[in-house]
Amino acid sequence: MSEKNKRKKKYVPRKGYTKEQYRRDTMQAYGVLTGIAMALVIVLIYFMFIHKSADKQEKPVDVPQTVTVKKVISGETVSEVTADSDESKSVSETRPTSETQAAVTTTVTQATVETTVTAKKQEAEGHKLEVKNGITYVDGIMIVNKTYSLPADYAPGLDPTAEAAFNEMASQAWSEGISLFICSGFRSYREQDMLFRNYAANRGQEEADRVSSRPGHSEHQSGLCMDVNTTEFDFAGTKEAIWLANNCADYGFIIRFPLGKESVTGYAYEPWHIRYVGKKAAKEIFDKDICLEEYLGVTSDYKNSTDQNG
Numbered sequence: 507m508s509e510k511n512k513r514k515k516k517y518v519p520r521k522g523y524t525k526e527q528y529r530r531d532t533m534q535a536y537g538v539l540t541g542i543a544m545a546l547v548i549v550l551i552y553f554m555f556i557h558k559s560a561d562k563q564e565k566p567v568d569v570p571q572t573v574t575v576k577k578v579i580s581g582e583t584v585s586e587v588t589a590d591s592d593e594s595k596s597v598s599e600t601r602p603t604s605e606t607q608a609a610v611t612t613t614v615t616q617a618t619v620e621t622t623v624t625a626k627k628q629e630a631e632g633h634k635l636e637v638k639n640g641i642t643y644v645d646g647i648m649i650v651n652k653t654y655s656l657p658a659d660y661a662p663g664l665d666p667t668a669e670a671a672f673n674e675m676a677s678q679a680w681s682e683g684i685s686l687f688i689c690s691g692f693r694s695y696r697e698q699d700m701l702f703r704n705y706a707a708n709r710g711q712e713e714a715d716r717v718s719s720r721p722g723h724s725e726h727q728s729g730l731c732m733d734v735n736t737t738e739f740d741f742a743g744t745k746e747a748i749w750l751a752n753n754c755a756d757y758g759f760i761i762r763f764p765l766g767k768e769s770v771t772g773y774a775y776e777p778w779h780i781r782y783v784g785k786k787a788a789k790e791i792f793d794k795d796i797c798l799e800e801y802l803g804v805t806s807d808y809k810n811s812t813d814q815n816g
C-alpha cells in the first residue's frame with residue numbers, strides 16, 4: 507500500500523492532461539504490448555513447427571528414437587498403475603493416450619523425461635531402449651531388474667528357446683560327467699509376491715531386497731532364466747558351478763548376478779542363476795567379464811525403499 511502511494515505521488519501529469527486521457531493512453535500501451543507479445547508467440551510457434559518438420563525430413567531415424575524414450579516413462583507409469591489391478595485392459599487403454607500426448611508435445615515431454623530420469627541420466631545411453639506392452643527391451647534384450655519391472659499379468663511360462671538351450675547345455679554337461687537340472691524356472695508375479703513377503707517378514711526388507719526381488723521385478727517372471735541345481739550358496743565352487751560359469755555362454759546364458767557386481771546388479775552373487783540372452787550377447791558379456799546392466803548401460807535401483815512396484 508505505501509509503495510503504491512509513493513508512486514502515485516511521484517507522478518506529475520502534464521498540463522491539460524486529464525486522468526481520463528492518462529487512463530486511455532495506458533490502455534493503448536497495454537494493447538500494443540499485448541499485440542507484440544502475441545506476434546512473438548506466433549512467430550515462435552511458426553519457427554518451431556518449421557524446424558520440427560525440417561528435422562523430420564532430414565533425419566527420420568532420430569524421431570522414433572526420441573519417441574521410444576518417452577515410451578519408457580509412460581511405460582513405467584502404466585505398469586505402476588496397473589500392477590495392483592488384475593485388469594489387463596487398462597494397459598492398452600492408458601498407454602495410447604500417454605504416447606499420443608508425448609508425440610504431440612515434444613519439447614514438454616523431453617523436459618519431463620529429463621526430470622524423471624535425472625537420477626539415471628546416462629540410462630541406456632548409446633543403446634536402443636524401447637517399451638512394448640510395459641516390457642523394456644534394450645538393444646532387443648529384455649531387461650528385468652530393480653529399475654525395470656514386468657506387468658503383473660505377464661506370465662509367458664518358461665521360454666521355449668531358453669529351455670531348448672538349457673537342455674542342449676545339460677546334455678553336453680552330462681557327457682562330461684556334470685549333472686545340471688532346472689531347480690526353478692518361470693515364476694509368476696503372484697508367486698514372487700508371496701516369496702518376497704516371506705523373505706521380508708523373516709529377514710527384513712533390506713535383506714529381502716538383496717537376495718530376492720519385489721514382485722514384477724523378478725527375472726524369473728520373464729521365463730528367460732533358471733536356477734540351476736539349487737539356490738543354496740554352497741553351490742559356489744562346486745564342479746557344476748564352475749562348469750556352468752565357464753560354458754553357459756556357449757549356449758546363450760550368462761551368470762546373471764556375478765561375484766563383485768553386487769552394486770551394479772543390485773543383487774548378491776548367485777552362481778546358480780542363469781539368464782538367457784542369446785549366444786552373441788552372452789559371449790560378449792563373458793569375454794568382457796561384465797554384467798548385463800553394464801552391457802546394456804542401465805541401472806538397477808528401486809525408485810523407493812518400500813513400494814512393491816518400485
Ligand SMILES: [Zn+2]
Nearest residue numbers: 726732733779
Ligand atoms: Zn534365480
